[in-house]
Amino acid sequence: MELDPTSLSQRDRYKLLIGGIVPRPIAFVSTVSPNGAVNLAPFSFFAGVSSEPMSLLFCPANKADGAEKDTLRNILAHHPDGVGAPLVVNTVPHAIAAQMALCAEELPYGESEFDLSRLTPTPSTRVPVPRVKESPLAYECEVMRVIRLAPGVASGGNVVLARVVWVHAEDRVIDAGLRLNPDGLDSVGRMGGLGYCTTRERFELPMGRG
Numbered sequence: 001m002e003l004d005p006t007s008l009s010q011r012d013r014y015k016l017l018i019g020g021i022v023p024r025p026i027a028f029v030s031t032v033s034p035n036g037a038v039n040l041a042p043f044s045f046f047a048g049v050s051s052e053p054m055s056l057l058f059c060p061a062n063k064a065d066g067a068e069k070d071t072l073r074n075i076l077a078h079h080p081d082g083v084g085a086p087l088v089v090n091t092v093p094h095a096i097a098a099q100m101a102l103c104a105e106e107l108p109y110g111e112s113e114f115d116l117s118r119l120t121p122t123p124s125t126r127v128p129v130p131r132v133k134e135s136p137l138a139y140e141c142e143v144m145r146v147i148r149l150a151p152g153v154a155s156g157g158n159v160v161l162a163r164v165v166w167v168h169a170e171d172r173v174i175d176a177g178l179r180l181n182p183d184g185l186d187s188v189g190r191m192g193g194l195g196y197c198t199t200r201e202r203f204e205l206p207m208g209r210g
């Protein structure tokens with residue numbers, strides 16, 4: 001099959017991305033609204049960007065009515081272009097996968113997914129946004145840039161590029177050489193549709209000619 005994106009519906013373009021770019025890591029992002037309400041939402045259009053500066057990105061699309069999802073709304077409430085907005089990217093161990101998925105519920109602005117999921121907000125070190133206590137690894141971040149691909153358009157894309165200003169890693173998931181232990185993290189990934197995968201089956205290969 002040969003497919004021209006310009007002749008497909010947005011829904012079909014989405015299916016080709018979500019089913020083909022797999023597995024995807026999940027950024028479980030906490031943010032705070034101007035009146036202090038804590039928001040928590042998963043985003044699997046998520047990637048590390050660089051270690052200089054230490055940075056990552058995730059992509060909250062617009063809602064069906066073209067408005068910003070609460071995560072982006074909180075970021076833009078901090079500053080009109082989002083720069084400097086604090087947030088935390090928490091990892092998702094298998095043990096909290098169902099609670100993470102529950103947090104994709106579209107709650108009214110200002111209502112906390114922490115309450116809905118019964119996950120535990122706990123203070124971060126460098127940003128005024130709580131991290132998820134049940135996540136063994138959390139990146140505390142400040143937004144560097146927000147790229148808006150189609151503001152106001154239904155499902156329009158947005159890229160949030162954020163600098164990592166602090167890393168919280170539970171002792172059981174990291175060793176003295178700062179190597180993270182995948183068994184300790186037990187992260188889940190997102191597949192197409194409603195599918196997920198674990199990171200429990202792995203293999204190693206040399207880089208290049210080794």
Ligand SMILES: Cc1cc2nc3c(=O)[nH]c(=O)nc-3n(C[C@H](O)[C@H](O)[C@H](O)COP(=O)(O)O)c2cc1C
Pocket residue numbers: 026039040041042043044045046059060061062068069070071072100101103104105106107190
């Ligand atoms: C595993 C998972 C991954 C998701 N990834 C994305 C994503 O990359 N971009 C996006 O816009 N929505 C994504 N969603 C849907 C959002 O989590 C959902 O729209 C949520 O309500 C947004 O929350 P907010 O309005 O509080 O920011 C994902 C949902 C799940 C369960």
